[in-house]
Amino acid sequence: MIERRADLVRVRTALRRSRVVALLGPRQCGKTTLARQFVPADSLNYFDLEDVQSLARLEQPDTALRPLKGLVVIDEIQRRPDLFPLLRVLADRQPLPARFLILGSASPDLLRQSSETLAGRLETVPLEGLCLADLGPGAQARHWLRGGLPLAYTARSESDSLAWRRQFVQAFVERELPQLGVNLPAMALRRFWFMLAHYHAQTWNAAELARALAVNESTVRRYLDLLTGVFLVRQLPPWFENLGKRQVRAPKVYVRDSGLLHALLGIGHQRDLEHHPKVGASWEGYAVEEVLKALQPEEAYFWATHNGAEIDLVLFRQGRRLGVECKRMDAPRLSPSMRIALTDLKLEELWVVYPGERRYRLEERVEVVPLADLVAQPADPSRRKKRGG
Numbered sequence: 001m002i003e004r005r006a007d008l009v010r011v012r013t014a015l016r017r018s019r020v021v022a023l024l025g026p027r028q029c030g031k032t033t034l035a036r037q038f039v040p041a042d043s044l045n046y047f048d049l050e051d052v053q054s055l056a057r058l059e060q061p062d063t064a065l066r067p068l069k070g071l072v073v074i075d076e077i078q079r080r081p082d083l084f085p086l087l088r089v090l091a092d093r094q095p096l097p098a099r100f101l102i103l104g105s106a107s108p109d110l111l112r113q114s115s116e117t118l119a120g121r122l123e124t125v126p127l128e129g130l131c132l133a134d135l136g137p138g139a140q141a142r143h144w145l146r147g148g149l150p151l152a153y154t155a156r157s158e159s160d161s162l163a164w165r166r167q168f169v170q171a172f173v174e175r176e177l178p179q180l181g182v183n184l185p186a187m188a189l190r191r192f193w194f195m196l197a198h199y200h201a202q203t204w205n206a207a208e209l210a211r212a213l214a215v216n217e218s219t220v221r222r223y224l225d226l227l228t229g230v231f232l233v234r235q236l237p238p239w240f241e242n243l244g245k246r247q248v249r250a251p252k253v254y255v256r257d258s259g260l261l262h263a264l265l266g267i268g269h270q271r272d273l274e275h276h277p278k279v280g281a282s283w284e285g286y287a288v289e290e291v292l293k294a295l296q297p298e299e300a301y302f303w304a305t306h307n308g309a310e311i312d313l314v315l316f317r318q319g320r321r322l323g324v325e326c327k328r329m330d331a332p333r334l335s336p337s338m339r340i341a342l343t344d345l346k347l348e349e350l351w352v353v354y355p356g357e358r359r360y361r362l363e364e365r366v367e368v369v370p371l372a373d374l375v376a377q378p379a380d381p382s383r384r385k386k387r388g389g
Contacts, residue, residue, distance in 0.1 A: 002150070004134050006293065007034055010125055011101070015071065018123035019091040020100045022077075022114055025127035025231050027176055028168065030150050031103045032075055034127065038101060039073045045098075049076040061086055069097045077104040084117040091121045105176065105230065126231055129153070129257060131293045137372030140355065144286050145270055147259020158269050165263035169193065172232075182226060188213065192223045196233065196253065197264035201281035203250045203304070204235070224253070232256060234289070239301035239314045243344055248304040254285040261285065283328035287353050287371055288312060291324055294375040303345060311341040311350075323350040334362040342366065 011034065014021045023031050032048075039046045045068055047054040057064050061083055065072065077083065087100055102114075114122055129148025132140060146153045146161045149168070155161035173186045173193070195212060199205070204224070206217040213220060227233040235251040255261040261282060267273050273282065292300055297317040304310035313324035323341055325332075332352045342350050342365065352368045361367050 001033070002130060002134060002154075004030065004034060004130065006131060006133055007125075007127060008037065011038070014123045014125050015099055015101065018099075018121070019096060020087055020102065020118055020122045022122055022124045023101060023103045023127055024105070024124060026172070027105060028149050028151055029127055029129050029231075031127055033150070035073045035075065035101060035103055039071055044068065045070060045072045047072075047074045049074065049079040058083075065090060065098075070099075071101060072098050073101045073103065075103045077102040084114060088117050088121065091118065105179075128231060128289075128293070129259075131375070132290050132372065133294055133375040137370075137376065140372055141270060144258050144283070145262060145267075145273055147257040147262070149257060149259060152259045161259070162263060162268040165259050169260065169263060177226075177230075184223070184226070188215070189223055189226075192220065193227065193232075194264050196224070196227070197255055197261055198278070199253060200255050200261055200278065201252065201284045203238075203248055204253050205250070232260065236288070236300065236302050236313075239303045239345075241303070241345055243305075245309075245344075246306040248306065248310075252302050254288060256285075256289055258282060258286040258289075280328050283355065284312060284326045287326035288324075290371060290375050291326075291353060297322075303341060305340075309337045309340040309344070311338070311345070314345060314347075320348050321346065323347040325350065325352045327352055327354045329354060330356060332362075332368050334366060338366065 011021065011023060023035065025031055036046075041048070047058060049055060049058075058080065065086065074083065087102070090098065091100065130143070130150055130153055131148060132143055135143055143153065145158070146155070147165070149165070152161045152165050152168070155164055169190070173190045177184065177186070177189070192209070192213060195209060199209070206220050209220045210217045224233065224235070228235050232255070234254045234256045236254065237251050238248050240247055240249075255264065262268070262273065265276065265278060267276055273279055276282070291313060295315060295317055297315040299316040301314045302310070302312055303314050311323045312326045315322040315324065323345065325338060332354050338350060338352070341347065348365065350366045351374065352362070352366065353371050353374060354368060355371060357370055359367070359369055359373060
């Protein structure tokens with residue numbers, strides 16, 4: 001089993017400070033496997049709401065849950081939203097005999113119900129797939145191609161991995177979304193998801209997608225928000241600086257898992273990826289996700305002007321304003337766009353993240369950093385010992 005160190009730390013930290021922790025993410029991202037490292041599946045403190053025995057035990061939920069001590073895990077919590085009021089009561093006991101780790105698919109209904117009922121008691125930890133920091137630098141090419149969903153990454157062959165990811169896309173729109181209470185045409189949503197893959201790493205253009213799908217702009221906006229709410233798409237908001245320049249005001253959109261992006265684009269093998277016209281955009285999205293997982297900034301944006309200046313990430317972290325530019329090239333150089341962003345945004349550091357192995361400075365405050373180097377020791381890449389020129 002691949003040890004998910006960063007995710008384990010995040011969950012442990014949340015459990016120390018919160019009475020109820022919600023571990024939310026799409027199916028097959030590893031929530032159950034992670035939870036079983038805290039409470040074994042055969043424990044009386046573990047409830048799987050897809051298991052008939054757990055459902056039978058919870059026919060009288062107060063009787064089943066109130067006597068338990070320590071950590072209690074409830075998996076697939078969205079199947080029993082009636083448990084939330086009881087969890088509020090149990091989480092308010094003094095002294096507190098038990099904390100709760102609840103797992104579920106990230107449905108908007110689940111989030112709204114939990115936030116209303118457990119306000120001030122609940123901390124949410126979103127979970128994606130495996131991250132590069134857990135896999136090691138030698139896994140970068142495979143991880144980029146296959147993505148982080150565990151069964152896609154660990155498949156025996158690239159063909160098996162691609163087949164699994166295609167089935168995931170189909171099953172998600174046809175079965176998972178209806179189970180979450182989403183009543184939208186599966187075929188239309190699938191077509192939207194496929195089209196969105198071709199807009200990966202571009203600014204959002206609702207009018208263009210609406211025309212292509214023959215629907216109105218509010219409909220495509222609803223599709224986008226839905227896929228964002230279940231952690232399959234990222235909307236990266238624009239940053240505005242007080243400048244005398246016209247700045248881009250639409251969000252940038254990414255398919256969050258690179259493996260799902262490649263399945264949607266019909267990319268099954270490394271050679272296909274290397275020659276695909278979206279290879280640069282794919283690397284950008286992959287690097288953006290890994291940087292955000294590693295650095296865990298308080299706020300994250302992109303910045304762009306209508307004159308062409310842009311930066312992939314503007315991060316606010318530990319009181320610092322940082323810039324990240326993701327480049328798929330052998331030896332990145334300082335570009336005019338980077339100079340403009342560095343000056344206009346008053347960045348303390350600008351890191352140019354690339355897939356290579358050598359680390360070097362371009363000028364003061366600008367450093368080229370291998371992605372594997374950044375995610376391996378993310379605390380502050382700018383303050384570690386420098387290698388190379």
